[in-house]
Every structure is written in structure tokens, then in C-alpha cells.
Amino acid sequence: MMVLRKRGLSKVLNAWYTLAEERRRRRLRFERAARHFLNQQHLKAWNSWCAFHEVQKRHRNLLTKAGIRIKNMKLSGAWDKWTELIQEKRAAEAKRTKCLRHWLNATLAKVWSAWMDFIDWRREKRKIMSRWMQPMMARALSGWYESAQWRKRMRLVTDRALRRLMNKTLAVAFYTWKDLVDVGKVDAQLTTKQELVLKLRDMQEENERIRRDNERFVRLIDSGEWGRGRVAELVAAGEVMKGERDALLKLIQGMRREYEAVQQAKEAQVDEFKAIKDRMLLGGAARNRMLVKGGSSFNALVRAMKQDLVEGGAGAGAASRNPNALYEIDKLSLDHVTVFPDGELNVAAVASVPGTAALARPVSAGRALKGPSSSLGPGLAPPMQPMRMPQQLAAGMPGVGRLLLLAHQAPPAKADWQAESQQAGLQH
Known part of the structure; x- marks a missing residue:
């Protein structure tokens, strides 16, 4: 019976506890809803007050910054004035110091210049006295000095020429x-x-x-x-x-x-x-060597032509008609001869005047001339044009003397011969 009674009490107690808990939760919900409703009513007023407070705070900050800026402007103006005054004082002091230093330096410069002039004058006087007292030693010293300067200059010129020659050879x-x-x-x-x-x-x-x-x-x-x-x-x-x-x-x-x-x-x-x-054709050591080679070949040509005229070869007829032909062959040395790497010769004849003004050796009065003094007259002289021929032809092949004799019959004048012979000698 007791157990049944305790079970009934426990059930009643549990039911009462559950009902009380449910009522408490409901009351709490009602209270929370009431507070939320009150907060919603007060929130607009709170937000308005916060916004007004923020505006007032911002206005106070702006006024404070404006006041500080005005104060800083006054302070900066005073600071600038004070800085300008200091700068002006420093500039005036620097100018004063510079003027004093310039005046002192000018005085010292005058003193130094006068002292150096005196030193130079004393050295010059001593030099004159020493030369007057020891003339032989002075002449020997001046000669040695000039010789040393000449050797120094010659050494410099020689070194420069050697370097240039080595550079040309390497090139x-x-x-x-x-x-x-x-x-x-x-x-x-x-x-x-x-x-x-x-x-x-x-x-x-x-x-x-x-x-x-x-x-x-x-x-x-x-x-x-x-x-x-x-x-x-x-x-x-x-x-x-x-x-x-x-x-x-x-x-x-x-x-x-x-x-x-x-x-x-x-x-x-x-x-x-x-x-x-x-x-x-512009110049250089290789061109000089080729010119020497061409000159030697051309000299062989001249010798072959002379031998042809003397021994009665193909050019003997021209020699019999014109006794001066043998002497006119020497004028061929005035031609410009160039040797190219492909083995060809470039022979350019020099312009000449009529043959009557260029005879290096006059004809004997005892010999009679058969026909005109030259195979071609002054007006019939062939034009002077460059002529290219193979190297074998330049070495002295038969018939070359007659060909060159007909191409270069008119010799140059005496003045032109002297000027052009120097040029041909340099080029050959």
C-alpha cells in the first residue's frame, strides 16, 4: 500500500513540476516579448540621441581643428619671419667674411707674385752670371739638352712609324x-x-x-x-x-x-x-710591291722594244722611217702601270704634246729623213686610253713593241716630261 501510495504521489508531483515548468517558460517568453516591445519603443529615441551626439562631437572636432590651424598659421608665419631674419643675417655675415678673405687673398697674391718675380729675376741673373763666367760649360749643356730633346722626339716618331707599319702589315x-x-x-x-x-x-x-x-x-x-x-x-x-x-x-x-x-x-x-x-689603287705596302713588279715588267717591255728596233725585227720598218722612234721609246716610262691580283696589267698613257716639241735627242744634220718626222701627225695622234693586257704579254712577247709604238707615238713636252717623270718614278 505504501508503495502504491508513493507511486501516486510521485506521479502527482511530476505532473505538478511539469506544469510549473511550463508556466515558468511561458512567463519568461511573455516577459521577453514585453521587454522587446519596450526596447523597440525606446530604440528610435536612442538612435536619435546617438546621431545627435555624433553630430555634436564632429562639430566640436571641426572647431578644435580650425582653431589649431589658425594658431599654427600664426606660429608658422612667425617662424618663417624668424627663419628669413636668420638667413639674411647669415648671408650678410658670409658676404662680410668673403670680402675680408678676398682682400686678404689679394694682398697675399700680390706679395707672392712679387716674391716669385724676385726669385725668377735672381735665377735669371745667376744663370747669366754662370754663362758669362763659364761659357764652354753653358754651350755644352745647351747642346746636350738639344740633343736629348732631338733623341726623344726621334724615338717617339720611330715608335709611331713602327706601330703604323705593324698595323698595316697585320691589316x-x-x-x-x-x-x-x-x-x-x-x-x-x-x-x-x-x-x-x-x-x-x-x-x-x-x-x-x-x-x-x-x-x-x-x-x-x-x-x-x-x-x-x-x-x-x-x-x-x-x-x-x-x-x-x-x-x-x-x-x-x-x-x-x-x-x-x-x-x-x-x-x-x-x-x-x-x-x-x-x-x-688607294695606297699601301701591297700596292707598292705590285707597282714595283709592274715597273720591272714595263722596263722589260721597253728593253724588248728597243732590241726589236735595233736588231731589225718587226719594228725595224718604223725605225727606218722615223730615226727618232728609238729615243721616243723612253717616253713610255711615263705611262701609269698597275698590276692587279688576277695577273693583269693596267697601262694608262700620259697626255703628250706634238712630237716636234719633245725630242730628247735631235736628229743629226748629216742624216736625211725619209718622209715626215713622225709616223702620225699632231692632229692624228691616237687618243690616250687605258690598255689592259695579260702578264705574259707584259713580260716581252713578240710584236709588243710595234703595238705600243703605234699606241703611244706622240711624246710629251719637256716641262710635262720633267713633272711626270717624277710622278712615274714615285709610282713605279
Whole structure:
């Protein structure tokens, strides 16, 4: 009975506790809702007060900043005035110090200049006294000083000339090596081009043969004599020939590009040879050596012509008609002779006057002349034009004397001969 009674009490107590808890939660919810409603009513007033407070605070800050700025402006103006005053005082002090220093320096400069003038005057007087008392020693010292200065100057000139000569030699060697390398490259390109041309010719012949076979096969197919298998083989052969034709076209295009490259290299080589000839004509050690070589070859020409006239060779007839022809050969040494790297001579005749004014040796009065004094008259003298000939012809081949005699018959005048002989001597 007690257990049943306790169970009934516990159930009643639990029910009462649950109801009380539910009422408490409901009351709390009502109180929270009431507070929220009151807060909503007070929130507008609170927000308005906060906004007003922020505006007042911002206004106070602006007024404070404006006051501080006004105060700073006054302070900065006073500070600027004080700084300007200090700067003016410093500038005035610097000018005063500079004037004093300049005045002191001017006085010291005058004193120093007077003292240096006195020192120079005393040295000059001592030098004069020493020369007067020891004339031999003074002359020896001055001679030694001049000799030392001359040796110093000659040493400088010699070193400069040696450096210039070494630089010229190195430049000539370098350009010669460069020309040889370029010639080797061009030769290799030309050899490759020739091989490609031969290969192209063979491939063109092969292509022509294949084309003829293909045409014959097409005619056979059109006649209906072969079967489908042969037609398939011919179609495959046509595809193969098409591929070969494409390859051949690519090869031809490549060969064309290589040929154009070789042509450009060849043109560049021709321009380089022309530049070399121009450089030779401008001056240098190599040109001097070639001029010496050309002069020796030309002297051999003159000797061969004289020997031809004396011994009665091809030019003996001209010598019999004109006794002065033997002496006029010497005037050929006035021609400008240039030797090029390809072994050719460039002979340019010097302009001359009528032959009657340029006889280096008069004809004897006892000898009678057969015909005119010269083979060509003054008005019939050939034009003076440069003449190029191979090196073998310049070495003294038969018939050269007669050719040059007819080309350069009119000799120069005496004044021109003297001026041009000096120039020819320098060039040869």
C-alpha cells in the first residue's frame, strides 16, 4: 500500500513540476516579448540621441581643428619671419667674411707674385752670371739638352712609324686571309651547285622516262587489253610517281634557292675583288710591291722594244722611217702601270704634246729623213686610253713593241716630261 501510495504521489508531483515548468517558460517568453516591445519603443529615441551626439562631437572636432590651424598659421608665419631674419643675417655675415678673405687673398697674391718675380729675376741673373763666367760649360749643356730633346722626339716618331707599319702589315695579312676564306667558301658552293645540277639532270631524265611509261600504260588501259589487277598496279605506280614528282619539285625548289644563294655569294665575291682593286689603287705596302713588279715588267717591255728596233725585227720598218722612234721609246716610262691580283696589267698613257716639241735627242744634220718626222701627225695622234693586257704579254712577247709604238707615238713636252717623270718614278 505504501508503495502504491508513493507511486501516486510521485506521479502527482511530476505532473505538478511539469506544469510549473511550463508556466515558468511561458512567463519568461511573455516577459521577453514585453521587454522587446519596450526596447523597440525606446530604440528610435536612442538612435536619435546617438546621431545627435555624433553630430555634436564632429562639430566640436571641426572647431578644435580650425582653431589649431589658425594658431599654427600664426606660429608658422612667425617662424618663417624668424627663419628669413636668420638667413639674411647669415648671408650678410658670409658676404662680410668673403670680402675680408678676398682682400686678404689679394694682398697675399700680390706679395707672392712679387716674391716669385724676385726669385725668377735672381735665377735669371745667376744663370747669366754662370754663362758669362763659364761659357764652354753653358754651350755644352745647351747642346746636350738639344740633343736629348732631338733623341726623344726621334724615338717617339720611330715608335709611331713602327706601330703604323705593324698595323698595316697585320691589316694586309688579315684581309688576305679573309679573301682566301671567302674564295674557298665560294668554290665549295660552286662545287655543290654543280653536283646538284648533275643530280637534277639525272632526276629530270628519270622523270621523263617514268612519264613516258605512264603514258604507255594509260594507252594500254584505255584499249582494254589488261585486267583489273593490272589497273590497280598502274594506279599504285601512279601514286608512287606522284610522290616522286612532289619530291622532285621540292628538290628543284631547294636547288633554285641554293643557286640564288650561290649567285649572291658570287656577286659579293666580285664586289670584294673590285674593292680589293680599289684598295690597291688607294695606297699601301701591297700596292707598292705590285707597282714595283709592274715597273720591272714595263722596263722589260721597253728593253724588248728597243732590241726589236735595233736588231731589225718587226719594228725595224718604223725605225727606218722615223730615226727618232728609238729615243721616243723612253717616253713610255711615263705611262701609269698597275698590276692587279688576277695577273693583269693596267697601262694608262700620259697626255703628250706634238712630237716636234719633245725630242730628247735631235736628229743629226748629216742624216736625211725619209718622209715626215713622225709616223702620225699632231692632229692624228691616237687618243690616250687605258690598255689592259695579260702578264705574259707584259713580260716581252713578240710584236709588243710595234703595238705600243703605234699606241703611244706622240711624246710629251719637256716641262710635262720633267713633272711626270717624277710622278712615274714615285709610282713605279
